[in-house]
Structures are given as structure tokens and as C-alpha cells.
Amino acid sequence: MEKNPPNSGYQEPVEAQVVPEQQVVQQRPPARKSRWFLKFVFFFAFMGLGCLLLANLAIFGSKFSTADGSRKVREEFVSMNRYADNKVAIITIDGAILSSEGFVKRQIDRVSKDSDVKAVVLRINSPGGTMSGSDYLYHHLKKMSKKSDVPIVASFGSLAASGGYYVSMAVGDEPNTIYAEPTTWTGSIGVVIPHYDLSGLLDHWGVKEDSIASEPLKTMGSIAKPMTEAEKAIFQALVDESFQRFKDVIKEGRPKFAADPEELDRLATGQIYTAEQAKKHGLVDRIGFIEDAVERAVALTGLHSRDIKVVRYKPEPSLADIMFGGQARAKKPNLAALLEMTTPRAYYLYSWPLENAQ
Numbered sequence: 001m002e003k004n005p006p007n008s009g010y011q012e013p014v015e016a017q018v019v020p021e022q023q024v025v026q027q028r029p030p031a032r033k034s035r036w037f038l039k040f041v042f043f044f045a046f047m048g049l050g051c052l053l054l055a056n057l058a059i060f061g062s063k064f065s066t067a068d069g070s071r072k073v074r075e076e077f078v079s080m081n082r083y084a085d086n087k088v089a090i091i092t093i094d095g096a097i098l099s100s101e102g103f104v105k106r107q108i109d110r111v112s113k114d115s116d117v118k119a120v121v122l123r124i125n126s127p128g129g130t131m132s133g134s135d136y137l138y139h140h141l142k143k144m145s146k147k148s149d150v151p152i153v154a155s156f157g158s159l160a161a162s163g164g165y166y167v168s169m170a171v172g173d174e175p176n177t178i179y180a181e182p183t184t185w186t187g188s189i190g191v192v193i194p195h196y197d198l199s200g201l202l203d204h205w206g207v208k209e210d211s212i213a214s215e216p217l218k219t220m221g222s223i224a225k226p227m228t229e230a231e232k233a234i235f236q237a238l239v240d241e242s243f244q245r246f247k248d249v250i251k252e253g254r255p256k257f258a259a260d261p262e263e264l265d266r267l268a269t270g271q272i273y274t275a276e277q278a279k280k281h282g283l284v285d286r287i288g289f290i291e292d293a294v295e296r297a298v299a300l301t302g303l304h305s306r307d308i309k310v311v312r313y314k315p316e317p318s319l320a321d322i323m324f325g326g327q328a329r330a331k332k333p334n335l336a337a338l339l340e341m342t343t344p345r346a347y348y349l350y351s352w353p354l355e356n357a358q
Contacts (some may be wrong), residue, residue, distance in 0.1 A: 073103070073110045078310040079294070088297045089117045090290075090312035093137070097129030097163050100136035107313045108137075112144045118308070119297035120145070122154045122170065123290060128163025130347055131191065131242055138249065141170035151300040155293035156180040156284065161188035161272060163347070165283070166246060169253030174300070179293040180275040180284040187283060189250065190270035191242045192347050193235050198223045243268075256282050 078090065091107045111117050122141065128134060145152050154160075154168040154177060165186055171177040180186060202208070202224055209224035220231040227235075247264055251257050257264040267273075267281055278284045286292065298308050 072316045073106045073313045074316050075110075075311045076314050078312050079291075080298075080308050080310050081306050082309055084307050084309040085116055086301070086303055086308050087114070087117045088119045088121060088294060088301070088308055088310045089114070090121045090123050090294075090310065091141075092123045092125075092312065093164065093167060094123075094125050094157075097126055097133045097137065097167070099130075100133045103315055104137055105140060108140050108144050110313060111150065112148060115148075117148065117150060118301040118303065120150055120152045121290065121293050121297050122152055122168065123157065123293075123312075124154060124160040124164050124168055125157030126164035126167075127159055127161050128166070128188070128347065131163070134163030134166045135245075135249075138167050138170050141167065142172075145170065145172070151297065152177065153293045153297040153300070154178045155290045156184045156186055156275075158184060160184060160186045162190065165189065166249060169249050171253055173253070173255045176285045176296060178284045179286045179288045179290075179296070180278060181289055182275055182287055184275040184278070184284075185272050186275070186278045187267070187273040188270055189246060189268035191239045191246060192270075193221075193239060194347070195221060195227060195235075196223050197226050199225050254282060 080088075089107075089111050091104070091111065093104050097104075111120060141152065144150065151174060152171045154171050156164075156168070156179065158181070160168060160180070165188070168178060199209070207224070209219075209222060211219050211222070211224075213219050217231070217234070219225075220234065221227070247257075247261070247268055250264060250268075251261065254264075263281075267283065273281065273283060275284065275287050279287055286296075294310055298305055301308065
């Protein structure tokens, strides 16, 4: 067979070549660190910071509290010479006197330890309170005044009645030391033991008094049964003796009644008096506001007003105040509070339905 001549235009067929397919290799993404591990680290870091914060807050809060957990007292400038060393201190009694200890007592202690205090203005806005609480504050005010040689001037707010008036007798026999605002109500000199007989209501609901006591008088004053005549006589004797002490304290603070005790008997009916009536009867000395009482206190120091600064006391903010903006938190009722409400107790207290009780 002849070969094809050159340049004949004929081309030998090209043998097809099979090209193998390229294998596509898929690469795995780089391994990520476990999210659970990061959460674990973050959790313990957060807990550590939280514990550190709480520890610092506890240390910070302790600076505002005394050893027994009560809030300390801070001093606040009111008037006159801010840079003076000598002070007239305002001690405030505001609200019902229910406890012998508390912020009022801490104010008294603060003054007792401050040699720069030369006089005290006792600012009272109170309906009174428990007999023992009122007497306790009266006792410590007298003790403070004697120990530190500090005169006391009382300034009455809207209400200075019963135990509130009792405490004001700490001014002693210094003249012109009790000031009442024009709209003050005061007086209500007397003692009361509140008692409510709920036996009829309890009978309606099928509840009976079934206490076990060593003697019948152990349950005297119970709200679950009517009071017997013997129990009434015992309570009346307690009230009479406490009432006599109230009048004796007034005689120490108001010498005119020591000279004329019958006049005090005529006034001590539990009646409430306006400021003008109280001044007329000698229960207060002057009609005036707190600034008038402060001026009188300055005069009693013998110093010029330029050498005095007037201060008052406030409780240091608590940790709750710092964290929550000072919002008050309601306390949960407890058994102790319930027992306090149902326990017979004597009060130097002014109250609407009992304004004439002794």
C-alpha cells in the first residue's frame, strides 16, 4: 500500500487521549474552640468579680454602721458660721417613740462625745409612745445635759403630746426654754393601756380562749376574753402610779407646777392644747419657730452667733440606700410584731378616741 504523498492535504487521524478527571479535595474548615469552654470561663470570671464587688460593698457599708449593725450618725451644717468650732446641735425626735434605742439615742450619744457642742435644741414632732421609751430618752437627755454641761431648749413642731411632752421636760428649770409653733398641739398628759375585747367576734367565728396559765391573772388583758373587775383594778393601779411619775417629771421641768400641783392636776386630764392655750397655762414658755429656739440656745452659751455653727444629725445612708437610691423597702410582718400588738402595755400617747384617758 502506498503512503500518502506529501502535501496531499490528508492528515492522519489523531488518536483520542483519555484524560483522567481531577479529584476535588474538600478541605475542612479550621477547628473552632468549644463555645462551652468560653461560657465556662466567662461564668467563673463573672462570679469572681461579683464576689469581689460584694466584699467591697460589705466593707464600704460597714463604715456607715455601728458594731451592733445600726446606722451611724452624720453631722449636717444648718446655719450661722460654717467654720466655727463651737456648735449648737439639733436633736430630732420625729414620730412615735416606740423603742428606747434607735436614732434618737445615737444622736444623744453623739452630742455626749462632742466637746464642741455648747447647747442643744430638742426638736420634737411626736404624739408620744411607750412609757418606757419616753422615760428612757428623758433620762439620757438629762444625763447628757449634766455630764457635758449643755443647756437644752425644746422646739415643738406640729405635735408634741403625751410622751413627746414628757421628753421635753429634760430642759430642766431654766426659764424660756420651751418653744411651740403657732399651730402646735401639745399636752395630752396621761397614761393609757389600750385594750380591745374581741371575745364576741371570736365567739361568732367559733374561736375560744383556751390558754394554759399558772394563775388566772397570767392572762389578764387578753383580747380573747372580757376583762374582769379584778383585772381592771390592777391595771388602774399601774396607770395611776405611772401617771404620778408623769406629773412628777413635769414638776421638775416646770417649777411653777411644783409650787401649785393642783393647777397641774387641772391640766393633766389627757386634754390636748393649742400653742396659745399651752402658753396661757404655763405648759410652754414662748410661741416661736425653731430658729427662735436656736437663738435662745445661742444666748444660753454666752457666745456670739459668729462663733457658733448650728448643726443637725442625719443617719448615714445604708447599703440598701446606696444600691437602690434610698427607696424604702417594706418589712414583712413577723410573729414578734404580732405579739407586740397583743401585749398589754402602758403608753404616754395621744390618740383620737382616747384623748381624755388618764
